Amino acid sequence: MSAALAVAGITLAALSGFPGLAVRRDHPAGDRAAALLLGLAAICAAAASALVVSGTPDAPLALPWLVLGERVTVGVDGLSAFFLLPALGFPFLASVYSLAYYSAADRPRSARRLRLALGFLTAGLGTVVIARHGFAFLAGWEVMALAAFFSITAEDEREEVRRAGFVYLACTRASTLALIGAFAWLHAATGRLTLDAVPEIESAASTAIFALAGIGFALKAGAVPLHLWLPGAHANAPSHVSAVLSGVLIKVGIYGIVRFASLLPPLPVAGGAGILALGAASAVLGVAYALGQHELKRLLAYHSIENIGIILMGVGVGLVGRSLGYREIEILGLGGALLHVWNHALFKGLLFLAAGSVIHATGTGEIDALGGQARRLPRTALFFCVGAVAICGLPPLNGFVSELLVCLGLLHASVSLHGSERLIAVIAIPTLALVGGLAAACFAKVFGSVFLGEARTPAAASGHEAPRAMLWPMAALALACIAIGVAPQLVLHSLGAALHSFDPELAASGPALAEVAPFGLVSAAAAALLAGAAAVAALVARRPARRGPTWDCGYAAPSPRMQYTASSFASGLVDLFRWALWTELHATGIAGTFPGPARLSTHLPDPVLDRMILPAARWLARASIWLRWLQRGHLHSYVLYILITVIVALLVARGEFR
Amino acid sequence: MSEVLNLLLVIFLLLNFWMLGTSRLRAVIHCAGAQGMLLGAAYLAMHGASGLRAIALGLAIASIKGVLIPRILIGALRSQPIRREVEPFVSFTVSLLLGALATGLAVLFARTLPLIEADAGALLVPTSLATVLTGFIVLTTRRKALTQVVGYLTLENGIFIFGLTLIEAMPFLVEAGILLDVLVAVFVMGVVVEHIVREFSSLGGDELTELRE
Amino acid sequence: MTLLSVIAHLAAAFVLPPLLLGVIQRTKARVAGRRGAPLLQPCYDLVKLFRKDRVLSRTTTWVFLAGPAVAVATATLAALLVPFGEPAAPLAFQGDLVLYAYLFGLGRFFTIAAALDTGSSFEGMGGAREATFSALAEPALFLALLVLVSLREDLSLSGLVGSGTGTLWATAAAPMALACVGLFIVLLAENSRIPFDDPTTHLELTMIHEVMVLDHGGPLLGAALLGAAQKLFVQGALLVRIIVPLPDGPPLSSWAAFLASMLALGVGIGVVESTMARLRLRQIPMLLIAASLLSAFGIVLVVR
């Protein structure tokens, strides 16, 4: 039943772009129909998830025919259900948002195409998470990846969009190829392609499969150093697409890692420790690079890398726990990681949507050109603030709950484990703290520079509140952030079901999630915090107020240009990490007694894409162009190639003969 | 009979050298034509006794390869009034040396392959291979399109010599089909050369390097 | 945990922090040779501020109000996680040390946001510094706590310090000492005390916390100051509970011991502030990193 529901939802989603083909390009009916169909899809997904979580047994659905002798099946288990809900629910919110943000009337040239792409993206996402067979998985994976490409390049008339799209496309293909390799190896080692637990497999093959799949999934998830596509794609896609990308698309990479981990027998400890280290690196570098960014969406994109890092830390420590038989660590690590998947989807989606409404209102995403938006877009500002607090992992919102679980997992590991695993866990905890601190600094910077203070440019001064269609999805996401933060018990069942289908032994012998996760007291603390802050605020605001200019130590004629900019705000930390980040500084120095105007600007190129991959690609392209010399148009040389080939081949054949 | 065949083959080899050594296009074409004649003669010499069918085929080879095809090529040559030299990339001396090398290699190669006793003394296999290699030399060192057709023709001639050993295995129709194919190939190439002459006002060569990379 | 002790704890969380400030100020005055303000002066100031009307900048929004409000709320909640005079805090669960750290993060976030809300370049500068240094203080705090976690194999603050740390000092004095030094540095940094910042100045460009609340006045300033004082008190209390193994006994005696230790801490901070100079801004990260390294060394000693 739940598999059928999921398939129905996926079908609805895939079809969501098609009604719009029947009406004029700039007619709003297409947008509405797409939102409606995606809404129905989300309902299907919710129903399917609910059925699974409530424990209704489900039989997988199969294609009625065999493909190359393989029975291609789909089915929904707890883990699938956990990912299915955001996969189908999130695009619905994005499509509602796009009613105003990317309406057919405003963008008749690309709205249609984007609707189609978003529909297929949703369908692909859904298919990946419910696939029970390699073929279905890969098909869904590629549909998702390609549809995402079309979504990213919706505004392909811009050069940088095309470039970002191409980088994405190359990366996603690399990831698909790695997965194809993994499945091929899986088949070679076990003789089947189904995504069911593999009873026995050589450990070398198991490691190879997991490594290949891990490369593929890490590319999609955007873990450092495989994150190269992520910032560009997120920054250049339409904002609601960025929200979907960051909210669900990159999470599919996490789903894949978790799914493959559950598929294979417990890995050697080094596997989990490696993921943990990878996660820590992603988290630190992601947030450090985010600090140096000047563009709102690119900054948010680097935070996605950071959060993927946190998730991977959870997965890593969970897998270490699984390998060594520590159930509590496994539950806390993986549970925290999975919960963070949801949470990150919620708050990062919220942040991207809010960023979109700032861009919608002012036409720019340059942080240093904005300012003072809280008075022009008060609701958006509130939502962004919720998202910012949540993403920093601060109580009383949802980000805290999941980070707490991950951190608890690490703390348990640092107490219970021995040897090098213990040391890794011990190192990971302050890393997590550092990441939290940096993230808070970064979001204080963004929130302050964009929404608070005075508008720095006329464009920023012309801002206006977003239309209702954009506000509702944000409101829904913000409410969800608060709900999970204040009442994490809400997700207990979904999370438990996901964990149990990850490792059936947990259901049999492990402690319950509710026993190890202090949800009750967290919930009480969160509620107390909200109530306390409200009470203090009420107490303080009791007194009457007068309005005046900003005092600013008595300097009464401040101009908006004098405000502390985002770049200055971050410069302290960026300078501190300069040895690792390789910041590019462009400065006109101050010299002489009466110096002229001076300028200082910083640029933070991506370490992997801009400093390694692109130069290498350019070098390779030059080398390959040099090889073109072989095909110069001279027929004589072509005939000579044939002659040489014959001779060499004859020699080879002769050599074989001896 | 084997002596007659060997004599014909020696002439064949000499024609190879002549082809590499001469600078006149017309002479090169005639060389190829003469080889075609010799081929027909060799065919008759080997299988003429086996029946009417073989005689017909031998005559067909001689007339097509020896007469018709040179005619086509000479016709293509006539359509262009200027520059009837071969214009090789390498000097004629080097061409001849290459030819000698090719012949030597062919003999060596034929030695390494086991031959049936009937052919062991005969020059059939070495001549065939040497001619094939000569065809390649003409193809790779001569500038003009027309010379390359001749090179192809020489290559084919070499292969046909080898085919002489296998008459029994070939149905008549297949044999005729092969011959027809060669004829058509040369015909089509001739047509193309004529078009090249018309488009580029030359027999082609350096002009034909527009398509690259 | 009785209701009474919860109320006592809560009351202590509100009343004692200004007193601690008073002790520090009095100590500094005494060391400088002055008589100093009365011990209750910070309390008087707070009461006075809460009675005032508010003056708000036209630039500001609700965030300006949220800053002080959240600061007080978070510090109070954090206070509930740290045992004062009893073996356990009113609120304790496995992993509450994470909540403890993140609560201050929340307060800081809103304090910085409120500073930026004014659009003033001074306050932006203060916010930037606060963000920078606290980001570095965070891992130092966790590392120091990890020393205890590794020793105690417990994940709640009450579990770590509630039943006395005497045995730890007996068995692992070196790592404990390292952790305490690290924690003390974090305490000074987080609360903008000398050598990180001079809380008595208001117009120097080196300020961190004080400059952020430049535009806050009246009850808003009162709340901000109260929150800051609570933060100092709570973090001080944690340090004290680690250093001083409280005797098992009737609540009154342990409370007394706790108060005495807090008094000593106040005096200690006062002495530090009187005898040391403020560091140059560029050296502050070094000190914080040094704190992290001290604790990390402590952990290495434990884990090995």
Add this chain to the structure above:
Amino acid sequence: MSPLLFAVAVPLAFALTALAIPSERVRPWLLPVAAVIQIPLLALLVSSHGSPAAPGDDWVGLDPLGTLLLAYLTVFFLCCACYAPAYLRLRAERPNRIFCTMLLVFFAMMNLFGLSQHVGLMWVAIEATTLSTGPLLYFNHNPRSIEATWKYLLIGSVGIALALLGSFFLGYSALHAGLETSLVLSDITAHAVDLSRPWLRAAVVLLLVGYGTKMGLAPMHTWKPDAYGEAPGLVGAILAGGVTSCAFIGVLRFYSIAVAAGDAGFARELMLAFGLLSMAVGGVFMVRQRDYKRMLAYSSVEHMGILMLGASVGGAGLFGSLLHMLNNGFTKGVLFLSAANIHRHFGSRSIEHVQGALRVLPASATLFLLGFFAVTGAPPFGPFLSEFTILRAAVGDGRIAVAGAFLALLLLVFIGMGATVLAVVQGEPAPEREPAPARERFSQVAPIIALLALVLLLGVWIPERLESALWSAARFIEGTR
């Protein structure tokens, strides 16, 4: 005279008719008609010929390979032929008498190749396809097209001449072994074990190079970019989907002799080398390729490499290779025909002039783009299944390095090809090139959609009969029938 030759005679009759018909408008319709008639004809022949697994000892016959090839060619030619009238209407300025005639002759010769069981006859047929496509390439009558035609003819003829020499060697190897000389495939296979090894090896090498030249394996691929670039899109499609497949089948037939002789190791090594080299050359030359039709040619080189690689792996790899032959053909049809539409509209093949095709020609550009994804092995299109099968076989065989190289080269190809394809379809058309808004005709797009549908279908559903036909062909080659 075998009744099978009707499959050759009927298209030839149509070719004569085409030569005779005076109307330029009516003549192109002969192509689809001939293609449609082929369907029942072939069905009849296959069924009346009985089990296709038993080839006759005649020099025409239907072995599993031939059956597979003919069935594939019929479908493929049908789609291309349906495109022809629309295309030729666009090119009304050029007379199409020779074009239609030669296309039908070409079709007949491909059928003949599929049917031939005699090495010499195979040679005649494949050479005839070369010759009949010469005039097709020259359709545009400009200097570039004559250059391309010239190179195509000469390289093709030289290559195929080597194949003839190889065929003779094969015969000689039987002669040398004292067997009754026969160049009928089944005879050779039957006595393969006794053949003279050195001659057999030399023969297989020459045949591999010769037929490899027709396939366009690197480094004998040099004619391909020129020919595909200059040929009309329709001809490009037929070359890339038809001739190369015939040549591949030819290679497999000779490979099967080596297998039957129990001496296939060297052939496998050579095929692997050719395969990897072709993939690499295709990939390298696709990088920064500015001409999108030449790019398709290099893609074809690459896919010929994949076919070789799969065949060299053997077993399931061979099966995957045969499946890939179909997939590659259909996908190349999609790509060439949609590229033809784009080329027609923009009047240029260079990505400097052709941009923003998605805006101007939404249907054709979308098909081009989807074709690109399909041909680079994106699931769920057919080429994915076949490439995956090959990869799986390679890994299963323990040839990890080969599998790794395969994957790496696929990535290189994707990146190289993607840059060019995206440059064509994305962005805004250059303002001075903003072409007249022409509606894409249904007849211009429908055949491409049909081909793409086939490609997609083969990715999700392989009919049981097709699967068993592929398996029997693979087993036929490896002698495990």
